[in-house]
Amino acid sequence: MLCRLYAEPVTSWFDSPTDAAKRLHDAGYLADQATATTTYLAGALEKPLLVEGPAGVGKTELAKAVARATGADLVRLQCYEGLDEARALYEWNYKKQLLRIQATGADQAWEQTHDDIFTEEFLLTRPLLTAIRREEPTVLLVDEVDKTDVEVEGLLLEVLSDFQVTIPELGTVAAVRRPFVVLTSNATRELSEAVKRRCLFLHLDYPDAQREKAIVVSQVPGVDDALAGRLVEVVAQLRELELKKAPSIAESVDWARTLIALEVERLDDETVDATLGVLLKHASDHDKALKALRTPRR
Amino acid sequence: MPLLDRHIAFVEALRTAGLPVSLAEDLDAVEAVTTLGLGDREGVRTAFAATLVKRQSHRASFDAVFDLFFPALLGSGASGGDRTQGAARPDAEGGSDVREARFDELGELREALVEAMAADDQEALLQLVRESVERLGAMPGRPRGMSSWSSYNTLQKLAPDTLVLRLAQALMAGTDDRGSRSEELAMVGAARRVDAVRRMVESDVRRRIAEEKDPEHVARTTLRPPLDQIAFTNARKSDIDEMRRQIYPLARRLAARLAKEQHARRRGPLDFRRTVRASVSTGGVPMVTHHRPRRPHRPELVVLCDVSGSVANFASFTLLLVYALREQFGKVRAFTFVDDVHEVTEEFVPGADLEETLTRLAASARHASLWGRTDYGRAFVQFREKYPDALGPKSSLLVLGDARSNYTDPRIATLRDMVDASRHAWWLNPEARRQWDTGDSSAREYGEVVPMVECRNLTQLTEFVHDLV
Numbered sequence: 001m002l003c004r005l006y007a008e009p010v011t012s013w014f015d016s017p018t019d020a021a022k023r024l025h026d027a028g029y030l031a032d033q034a035t036a037t038t039t040y041l042a043g044a045l046e047k048p049l050l051v052e053g054p055a056g057v058g059k060t061e062l063a064k065a066v067a068r069a070t071g072a073d074l075v076r077l078q079c080y081e082g083l084d085e086a087r088a089l090y091e092w093n094y095k096k097q098l099l100r101i102q103a104t105g106a107d108q109a110w111e112q113t114h115d116d117i118f119t120e121e122f123l124l125t126r127p128l129l130t131a132i133r134r135e136e137p138t139v140l141l142v143d144e145v146d147k148t149d150v151e152v153e154g155l156l157l158e159v160l161s162d163f164q165v166t167i168p169e170l171g172t173v174a175a176v177r178r179p180f181v182v183l184t185s186n187a188t189r190e191l192s193e194a195v196k197r198r199c200l201f202l203h204l205d206y207p208d209a210q211r212e213k214a215i216v217v218s219q220v221p222g223v224d225d226a227l228a229g230r231l232v233e234v235v236a237q238l239r240e241l242e243l244k245k246a247p248s249i250a251e252s253v254d255w256a257r258t259l260i261a262l263e264v265e266r267l268d269d270e271t272v273d274a275t276l277g278v279l280l281k282h283a284s285d286h287d288k289a290l291k292a293l294r295t296p297r298r
Numbered sequence: 299m300p301l302l303d304r305h306i307a308f309v310e311a312l313r314t315a316g317l318p319v320s321l322a323e324d325l326d327a328v329e330a331v332t333t334l335g336l337g338d339r340e341g342v343r344t345a346f347a348a349t350l351v352k353r354q355s356h357r358a359s360f361d362a363v364f365d366l367f368f369p370a371l372l373g374s375g376a377s378g379g380d381r382t383q384g385a386a387r388p389d390a391e392g393g394s395d396v397r398e399a400r401f402d403e404l405g406e407l408r409e410a411l412v413e414a415m416a417a418d419d420q421e422a423l424l425q426l427v428r429e430s431v432e433r434l435g436a437m438p439g440r441p442r443g444m445s446s447w448s449s450y451n452t453l454q455k456l457a458p459d460t461l462v463l464r465l466a467q468a469l470m471a472g473t474d475d476r477g478s479r480s481e482e483l484a485m486v487g488a489a490r491r492v493d494a495v496r497r498m499v500e501s502d503v504r505r506r507i508a509e510e511k512d513p514e515h516v517a518r519t520t521l522r523p524p525l526d527q528i529a530f531t532n533a534r535k536s537d538i539d540e541m542r543r544q545i546y547p548l549a550r551r552l553a554a555r556l557a558k559e560q561h562a563r564r565r566g567p568l569d570f571r572r573t574v575r576a577s578v579s580t581g582g583v584p585m586v587t588h589h590r591p592r593r594p595h596r597p598e599l600v601v602l603c604d605v606s607g608s609v610a611n612f613a614s615f616t617l618l619l620v621y622a623l624r625e626q627f628g629k630v631r632a633f634t635f636v637d638d639v640h641e642v643t644e645e646f647v648p649g650a651d652l653e654e655t656l657t658r659l660a661a662s663a664r665h666a667s668l669w670g671r672t673d674y675g676r677a678f679v680q681f682r683e684k685y686p687d688a689l690g691p692k693s694s695l696l697v698l699g700d701a702r703s704n705y706t707d708p709r710i711a712t713l714r715d716m717v718d719a720s721r722h723a724w725w726l727n728p729e730a731r732r733q734w735d736t737g738d739s740s741a742r743e744y745g746e747v748v749p750m751v752e753c754r755n756l757t758q759l760t761e762f763v764h765d766l767v
Contacts, residue, residue, distance in 0.1 A: 017334070017341060037334070037344040044333050045326070052354060081558075149558070187354075187547070188554045196352040197322055200330075203354045209418075237483045240490055242539075242653050244546060284651045292482040 013043025013070055013137075013180055020069075029058070029065030030207075030215050038202045039066065048160045048181035050145075050196065053204035055186060056248030062204070063141040063182035072137035072180065077127035079148040085155060089165060091124045118169035128159050131179045138179040145195075146185040153195050161198050206248065209236050215249060220256040230267045231256055238279065238289055247279040254278050269294070305331075308367040311517040312350060315359045316524050319350050339370060355524050362501060362521050366513040369505045371428075404455060407433070412461060415491045416468040427498045430456060435503055446510065449503040458496055462488045493536055526756040530612040530728045531700075538611055541756060542652055545615070549622030552760060556626060556767055566592035596628040597694045597766070600720065602681065604699030605634040605663045606672040612728040612753075613698050614659055619763055620696075621646045626767045631688055634659070635677035636667035639684055672702060674740070675709035682712060689716055694766070695723040697748065701734070701741040708740045714747045726753040726762065 021036035472478030603613035734741035
């Protein structure tokens with residue numbers, strides 16, 4: 001506790017939820033009230049933010065938008081199965097160390113060489129350590145954290161709770177300035193309680209029609225208002241069907257781009273048939289959607 | 299009640315509702331709410347949700363408890379409203395008075411509901427629901443200690459089923475700023491919105507009851523457990539729909555978990571030849587050992603399920619989950635029975651739509667029934683006669699059912715034959731263990747022949763399927 005008495009650099013990411021919403025909006029990310037509030041809280045409480053939700057609703061984009069909105073740099077750690085300490089945290093540059101040992105004459109004592117080769121010069125920092133050691137404001141994005149093995153979660157714990165890393169040869173490296181940490185997950189695996197406990201949790205879902213329309217209009221230049229409205233409506237209807245993979249925001253935006261490229265001005269049945277593949281990626285979903293859209297009207 | 303006590307009671311109620319809230323999260327919540335201030339109710343909700351709810355499946359329970367402990371308004375909003383809603387209340391109050399006069403007929407109220415649902419106007423809907431409960435749900439004159447509000451009464455008078463039809467027509471017709479929908483999409487959308495209104499009514503009634511009694515009591519007695527803990531046998535239709543939506547994500551999570559565990563156990567026995575050959579490069583010293591990959595064990599599964607009314611839901615869920623995971627099994631054959639046996643393996647097409655599959659399954663259930671009275675003994679005998687080749691030394695037998703055979707001969711010997719013919723056998727029973735052996739259940743007798751497992755909800759089902767593979 002004592003160390004907290006010393007002047008910790010005051011990092012204020014956002015002033016209030018409204019400020020967060022506004023600055024994210026200026027950075028091109030239209031956040032709803034819950035997202036803006038939680039983002040503000042993550043900054044104010046200096047806690048990592050765990051974002052969950054279906055693919056393509058803008059989880060990764062949120063981290064990027066926070067970086068843009070606050071003028072911070074983004075450090076990204078992409079997780080995958082088999083990710084280990086050497087890829088996530090730090091590694092010693094063996095080849096350079098070897099060169100160093102061979103270059104020293106026989107007259108140098110081993111203790112001296114030993115001290116020499118475990119210094120900053122031979123340290124290769126990986127994303128987690130990089131983010132902690134940076135003095136400028138940093139957003140650390142740990143993407144698809146559910147893809148990693150359970151061991152890596154243990155590694156994350158020290159970083160996420162105390163913002164410090166212990167390197168046996170160098171000692172403990174504490175964060176000069178706490179990064180804004182965003183973890184994203186597709187929930188293919190339950191994360192451990194220990195990780196969840198340390199994070200603020202935010203579930204991103206499909207947006208309501210109004211916000212989705214605003215997103216499509218802002219992301220796709222040249223789409224006219226009526227077309228965007230109709231497009232969002234169709235997408236919302238499709239989401240009400242029970243599909244294997246409901247279309248997400250990313251797919252709506254892609255669809256709008258497709259329609260623009262095809263120079264379509266009105267969304268009629270034929271256009272929908274021809275371009276439905278942009279929205280739905282399963283054959284059975286495709287059939288079901290076509291059937292539902294085409295039932296004869298009474 | 300002081301704010302801190304309220305908060306602690308709230309966290310207690312969340313724990314009772316099945317959310318694992320730790321002390322650290324509790325502290326975080328207090329810190330978050332303090333940082334944010336209490337001015338905005340939705341803000342407070344978000345702050346609590348971000349710190350206390352770490353799993354989306356718990357979100358519905360959380361929202362219900364939150365609405366009980368931090369209600370948006372008191373009573374019908376006339377008294378104490380300014381405390382929670384700030385300056386906006388006086389206008390709304392006046393508005394509701396006007397509306398009170400406007401809807402003196404029930405028909406007009408329902409018409410307004412349909413309109414609001416068609417426009418998807420959540421604000422207006424909330425107002426209308428509050429008003430409906432106020433007018434239709436009150437049960438005045440009941441003695442103290444009995445709740446004087448009823449969601450049942452409200453919904454009876456609103457008649458949600460006819461609302462669905464009316465709303466569907468409105469959606470099909472469309473308006474200027476809203477395109478028209480096809481019939482199927484209109485029905486789906488209408489059913490979903492009316493269901494949401496039903497939940498709003500229930501939540502509003504809970505809020506009013508919580509004013510009379512204490513919220514803890516209401517939370518304990520009326521809240522439904524999270525979806526993965528709802529028992530199959532008393533799930534409602536909306537729960538069933540939601541569960542079906544969960545099948546694929548569940549299967550995907552399960553498959554990911556299984557793949558990870560199999561990777562961890564991949565190293566098999568020592569491959570002597572490869573180890574020696576590799577040791578040549580290190581001067582004959584076997585520095586690195588090589589191992590044979592382990593052969594993955596893929597059981598062949600024979601599923602025999604009771605599809606009589608009482609357990610049909612359970613059977614179809616288990617079948618769907620098994621089929622969603624069929625890469626993990628060598629071969630799957632499925633049979634359904636009531637008092638006769640019918641093979642349904644053909645109904646499961648890879649990549650097919652779940653809803654359709656379920657409809658086809660339900661349609662084929664009538665082949666499995668001769669007189670419509672469950673008869674396990676007869677079904678087993680029929681199974682042995684019709685499909686003698688189904689069970690072999692490689693197959694695992696899975697029987698799904700509640701073992702309630704209407705007091706007919708259980709034919710233990712036939713089942714024992716079947717168990718002996720297969721490599722493994724299990725019986726999944728969707729009833730709680732304490733109900734086994736009551737009434738016409740022959741659970742104990744069957745349980746002596748084949749290990750019987752209690753499997754009441756999605757969590758238990760997932761665990762069982764995981765252990766099976």
